[in-house]
Amino acid sequence: MGSTLASEMMAWAGYEWAIIDLEHGAGGERDVPMQLIALQGTGCLGVVRVEGRERQRVHRVLDYGAHGIMFPRIDTAEQAAEAVAAMRYGPEGMRGVAFSNRACQYGSNFKPYYENSRSLISLIQIESPQAVENVEEIARVEGVDVLFVGPSDLSQSLGMLGDWENPTFLAAMQRVAEAGKKAGKVLGLLLPTPAHFATYYNMGYRMMISGADVVLLNSAARNLVESLRKSRAAAVSST
DSSP states (O other), rough: OOOOOOOHHHHHOSEEEEEEEESSSSOOGGGGHHHHHHHHTTTTEEEEESSSSSSSHHHEEEEEEEEEEEOOOOOHHHHHHHHHHHHSSTTTBBOOSSSSSGGGGTTSSSSHHHGGGGGGGEEEEEEEEEHHTTTTHHSSTTTOOEEEHHHHHHHHHTOOOOTTTHHHHHHHHHHHHHHHHHHHHHEEESSGGGGGHHHHHHHOOOEOOOOOOHHHHHHHHHHHHHHHHHHHHHHTTOO
């Protein structure tokens, strides 16, 4: 929802990491700093999903203090390399140097931040048949930390939206898993449902996430309203 309070509430619920979503979320780039501040001190790491792999968009949210960047729609090794380069200072990358931003404590901690910046997490999303076809090459790109599957986009692009048990979809998930394990990468995904945890854990997926602030609020509100309507109907019928 792009909300500071929602971010803090989700973090205190016990999540180990959270996605601040600039691709599909309601918030914008200007909302990111306060959401990261809300996460600070909760033990929950803040990963920002950017709209693309443009250098300016990436280093701006890194300067805000993001712990990692999620890149959507990466289909080739060349695109993955561009994404990683946007996160890295030269000579390995293209990230611009700024001393007085939040990430380096407004200028008082630039050198340690600079020296440790390679530890920032890059999550490369595999969301299309082309990405699956190229996943072995993508996994071998230096600086790619996580192969992260977006199951809704992947299943939709395979022509089977939400058909989580389809053999073609499961084969794609398995191929991503094998490529990641062979290259020593972490495997991640947005769980279709919590009931799917064991299936993907057994494939090797470890960096999993489930739940979104807007979805949880919508579900809780609708369930409460339905419960109240049933209670009202029962009370009226008994009089």
